Amino acid sequence: MASWDNLYERLRNGLFLSSMMGKTDGAFCAERGRGCAMVQLGAYLAEPPAYKVRPYVLPPERDECVQFLKAEFMKVKESFDTVVCVNLATPELDWGIKAAECVDLAGGDILELNIHGGYKPYFERGRLRAMVLPENRGELFKWLSEFSRLDIPVIVKFRKGFIDDYSPILDRVVDMDLFGVHFNVRDDISKRPDFNFVRWIKENYDLFLLVSGYVRSANDVIKLFKCGADMVGIAEPVLTDPNYIQRIASNLKRIR
Numbered sequence: 692m693a694s695w696d697n698l699y700e701r702l703r704n705g706l707f708l709s710s711m712m713g714k715t716d717g718a719f720c721a722e723r724g725r726g727c728a729m730v731q732l733g734a735y736l737a738e739p740p741a742y743k744v745r746p747y748v749l750p751p752e753r754d755e756c757v758q759f760l761k762a763e764f765m766k767v768k769e770s771f772d773t774v775v776c777v778n779l780a781t782p783e784l785d786w787g788i789k790a791a792e793c794v795d796l797a798g799g800d801i802l803e804l805n806i807h808g809g810y811k812p813y814f815e816r817g818r819l820r821a822m823v824l825p826e827n828r829g830e831l832f833k834w835l836s837e838f839s840r841l842d843i844p845v846i847v848k849f850r851k852g853f854i855d856d857y858s859p860i861l862d863r864v865v866d867m868d869l870f871g872v873h874f875n876v877r878d879d880i881s882k883r884p885d886f887n888f889v890r891w892i893k894e895n896y897d898l899f900l901l902v903s904g905y906v907r908s909a910n911d912v913i914k915l916f917k918c919g920a921d922m923v924g925i926a927e928p929v930l931t932d933p934n935y936i937q938r939i940a941s942n943l944k945r946i947r
Contacts, residue, residue: 709924717766726940733778759798844870877904893919
């Protein structure tokens with residue numbers, strides 16, 4: 692969409708702090724996201740009956756949810772200038788849409804729909820990364836179509852390796868009005884990003900592509916960009932080193 696051109700320009704070839712459930716709230720992102728073009732808060736859960744029963748569930752009432760999110764966004768915005776994205780998981784489409792509307796009203800820049808994780812109560816219901824399985828894809832495509840109609844830009848997050856072939860999914864996604872696609876591309880055998888997978892996506896699909904997973908150096912970032920990634924995310928290393936991303940960003944400036 693033309694209205695997203697400035698956002699694409701701001702984000703392209705940038706780093707982002709990738710969401711980690713239970714970790715990446717506003718305060719965490721404000722402390723550890725310097726050097727990022729974008730930070731991702733969440734994963735938050737849209738499941739109104741579970742509010743105050745399970746952790747990380749967003750308030751069910753619109754005004755309360757908007758105020759909660761505004762306060763989290765402000766913690767980041769007061770620290771440094773960056774794009775704020777919310778990673779959202781939900782077991783029901785309607786709950787997810789209402790939560791996404793709250794993110795937009797609260798001033799969030801981007802929403803990321805989580806089709807990546809393995810959170811057991813949702814995964815067992817065919818949600819999260821189980822949605823990429825053939826028997827669940829009809830529902831996946833319905834959800835993505837509905838989310839793509841929102842005013843806020845939407846990214847969908849997948850996990851490389853859960854299925855062998857993502858082409859049946861990407862063949863549909865590429866024609867949807869989504870802002871981008873985020874793949875966790877970690878290879879658990881090599882403990883490295885799967886560079887070939889990133890290259891395959893960009894050679895076959897015209898998508899704004901975000902990748903994350905086992906990124907451990909400025910050289911990893913540069914290689915991922917050369918493979919076609921539009922943004923590169925970092926997560927776990929910041930748990931032990933608050934300045935990890937800022938240092939990678941500084942190294943990139945020197946290498947480039």
